[in-house]
Amino acid sequence: MEMREAPTPELKNDTDVLVKLKVVAVCGSDVHYYVSGKIGSQVVQYPFPVGHECAGVVEKVGSAVSRVKEGDRIAVEPAMSCGECDQCQAGRPHTCRKLTFLGCPGQADGCLSDFIVMPEHSCFPIPDSLSFDEAAISEPLAIGVYAVNRSIPMQGANIGILGFGPIGMSVQLPAIAKGAEKVYVTDKIDGRLQIARESGASYAGNVDKTDVVKEILELEPKGLDVVFECCGQKEAIDQAFDLLKPGGVLMLIGIPEFDRWSFPVDKGRHKEVTIINVRRQNGAVEETLEMLENRSADVSKMPTHRFSFEDTKKAFDLVAAYGDGVMKAMIDF
Ligand SMILES: [Zn+2]
Numbered sequence: 467m468e469m470r471e472a473p474t475p476e477l478k479n480d481t482d483v484l485v486k487l488k489v490v491a492v493c494g495s496d497v498h499y500y501v502s503g504k505i506g507s508q509v510v511q512y513p514f515p516v517g518h519e520c521a522g523v524v525e526k527v528g529s530a531v532s533r534v535k536e537g538d539r540i541a542v543e544p545a546m547s548c549g550e551c552d553q554c555q556a557g558r559p560h561t562c563r564k565l566t567f568l569g570c571p572g573q574a575d576g577c578l579s580d581f582i583v584m585p586e587h588s589c590f591p592i593p594d595s596l597s598f599d600e601a602a603i604s605e606p607l608a609i610g611v612y613a614v615n616r617s618i619p620m621q622g623a624n625i626g627i628l629g630f631g632p633i634g635m636s637v638q639l640p641a642i643a644k645g646a647e648k649v650y651v652t653d654k655i656d657g658r659l660q661i662a663r664e665s666g667a668s669y670a671g672n673v674d675k676t677d678v679v680k681e682i683l684e685l686e687p688k689g690l691d692v693v694f695e696c697c698g699q700k701e702a703i704d705q706a707f708d709l710l711k712p713g714g715v716l717m718l719i720g721i722p723e724f725d726r727w728s729f730p731v732d733k734g735r736h737k738e739v740t741i742i743n744v745r746r747q748n749g750a751v752e753e754t755l756e757m758l759e760n761r762s763a764d765v766s767k768m769p770t771h772r773f774s775f776e777d778t779k780k781a782f783d784l785v786a787a788y789g790d791g792v793m794k795a796m797i798d799f
């Protein structure tokens with residue numbers, strides 16, 4: 467990874483917005499590209515700027531833009547859908563046939579750059595009470611809000627969150643805000659488990675140090691209503707099938723390094739487990755910004771490390787190594 471000079475991008479359509487970046491949050495998926503050069507079929511051709519969790523200020527707007535004006539502080543929705551295909555028409559812009567995504571190889575340059583151009587429908591003005599950090603974190607948080615909404619009603623639910631990185635935390639906060647009764651969290655990093663406890667987990671266990679399945683089932687003998695897989699690890703799927711109660715729901719959110727999941731057929735059948743894949747988020751940005759604004763979701767514990775734009779490589783190396791108990795590394799411009 468290196469810094470390169472690049473021309474300031476131009477507005478191409480009259481609905482485009484030029485955004486001056488203020489904060490970028492480093493995502494696990496950005497680090498996947500940095501470490502492996504690809505995620506599944508999405509392969510990086512060097513040089514390519516990654517990054518998609520960002521907040522900034524509107525620098526310039528196209529002639530037809532009405533949502534935002536110069537000087538507005540905004541959160542950025544990185545997905546750009548066509549609005550015309552069957553998926554968009556069916557209210558599924560997140561699986562748009564022509565979807566492009568900020569910082570996704572072959573689709574759109576990422577936001578680790580002083581300026582980016584986004585269509586106006588990706589720009590969400592934020593109130594003064596929201597920080598740029600919160601605006602950038604609204605992107606992963608929206609994935610958690612969507613995953614929770616896509617699962618089961620949270621009121622009184624007992625849930626598991628396997629993997630407490632930023633996405634695990636992004637599931638926990640809305641789940642609790644929406645009434646989850648008990649939240650069981652697992653991870654391999656003690657610092658993250660500490661954040662989970664401080665943010666309302668009733669249990670937080672380190673899978674490397676203890677038999678988390680045994681401990682959770684002792685506390686919850688009937689099993690869990692829903693398990694959110696947020697780490698992309700094979701072992702987590704086995705744990706999920708053990709932890710779920712009959713009729714339980716498994717939400718797959720983590721991005722694994724491998725190409726195929728496997729799960730125990732016998733347990734899956736006998737418990738009649740429902741498996742739901744989560745593809746980023748759909749329509750959850752506004753609800754997420756509202757939750758941040760009314761303080762029903764507190765993300766202040768998520769950013770654990772800060773770097774200047776020039777030190778982006780250091781941030782990526784830290785996150786790649788899971789160093790120093792890192793949860794979310796923030797890049798300041
Ligand atoms: Zn992300």
Ligand SMILES: [Zn+2]
Pocket residue numbers: 547548549550551552553554555559562563564565
């Ligand atoms: Zn479409």
